[in-house]
Amino acid sequence: MAARTPLMAGNWKMNLNHQEAVVLVQKLAWTLSDKKHDPARSEVVVVPPFTDLRSVQTLVDGDRLPIKYAAQDCSAHDSGAYTGEISTSMLTKLGCSYVVLGHSERREYHQESDELVSAKAHKAVEAGLVPIVCVGEGLEVRQAGEHVAHTLAQVEGSLAGFSAEQVAALVVAYEPVWAIGTGEVATPDDAQEVCGAIRARLRELHGDAAADGVRVLYGGSVKAANVGAIMAQPDVDGCLVGGASLQADEFGAICRFYDMPVL
Numbered sequence: 001m002a003a004r005t006p007l008m009a010g011n012w013k014m015n016l017n018h019q020e021a022v023v024l025v026q027k028l029a030w031t032l033s034d035k036k037h038d039p040a041r042s043e044v045v046v047v048p049p050f051t052d053l054r055s056v057q058t059l060v061d062g063d064r065l066p067i068k069y070a071a072q073d074c075s076a077h078d079s080g081a082y083t084g085e086i087s088t089s090m091l092t093k094l095g096c097s098y099v100v101l102g103h104s105e106r107r108e109y110h111q112e113s114d115e116l117v118s119a120k121a122h123k124a125v126e127a128g129l130v131p132i133v134c135v136g137e138g139l140e141v142r143q144a145g146e147h148v149a150h151t152l153a154q155v156e157g158s159l160a161g162f163s164a165e166q167v168a169a170l171v172v173a174y175e176p177v178w179a180i181g182t183g184e185v186a187t188p189d190d191a192q193e194v195c196g197a198i199r200a201r202l203r204e205l206h207g208d209a210a211a212d213g214v215r216v217l218y219g220g221s222v223k224a225a226n227v228g229a230i231m232a233q234p235d236v237d238g239c240l241v242g243g244a245s246l247q248a249d250e251f252g253a254i255c256r257f258y259d260m261p262v263l
């Protein structure tokens with residue numbers, strides 16, 4: 001079984017203009033280099049707003065930085081009369097490697113369904129982007145004890161129509177909505193329970209190669225102080241980080257999770 005390279009993705013959400021983006025990426029690159037980050041031990045991805053991507057591309061390419069970047073969404077259409085939307089070909093032209101899809105904030109504020117997320121994910125894969133497909137339950141579902149069933153249904157719906165080979169190359173991010181931006185972090189056991197269930201379901205549906213290849217991230221109030229314990233879980237292959245990714249030192253420390261204590 002090939003080892004999965006851990007992935008640390010920093011989702012800036014609707015924060016930082018293109019000038020501030022350049023400052024943060026420069027600081028992040030500096031802290032990674034200063035602390036001798038080993039890119040083989042974690043892949044570092046920043047996820048800025050669309051309007052920052054060109055500036056990030058220029059900086060990353062110009063300075064050959066060991067940082068990849070992603071978009072926060074994409075259109076399910078190729079081109080045309082879709083005001084406000086951004087196509088996958090626009091993102092690949094800007095050098096994006098990944099695209100975050102179905103984030104709970106898109107599902108909640110823009111009523112994005114599993115069907116739409118699946119359509120976007122197919123467009124992303126066709127264009128050569130790796131989708132980071134987000135799933136996870138809200139507080140009421142968690143309190144009802146339905147969190148695993150709810151999340152697995154989202155996984156099945158959002159990844160509908162993908163082959164085993166395609167699933168192996170995807171990223172799924174488990175984000176319990178009650179832990180996003182609240183300071184409430186799922187315990188490492190909570191993260192493992194659902195991340196393990198996602199991998200097990202993908203094994204049933206697509207076989208060993210898909211389940212052993214797919215990377216499953218945890219997201220929800222990840223910080224340098226808790227990343228070590230979360231990453232110690234066998235089915236957690238990385239983190240989707242929100243608030244803490246806006247600080248270069250903190251996100252740099254999260255990217256070096258392998259040096260962090262397991263508290």
Ligand SMILES: O=C[C@H](O)COP(=O)(O)O
Pocket residue numbers: 011103175179180181182183219220221222240241242243244
């Ligand atoms: O995309 C990131 C997640 O929504 C987590 O955000 P957070 O780290 O601020 O809780």
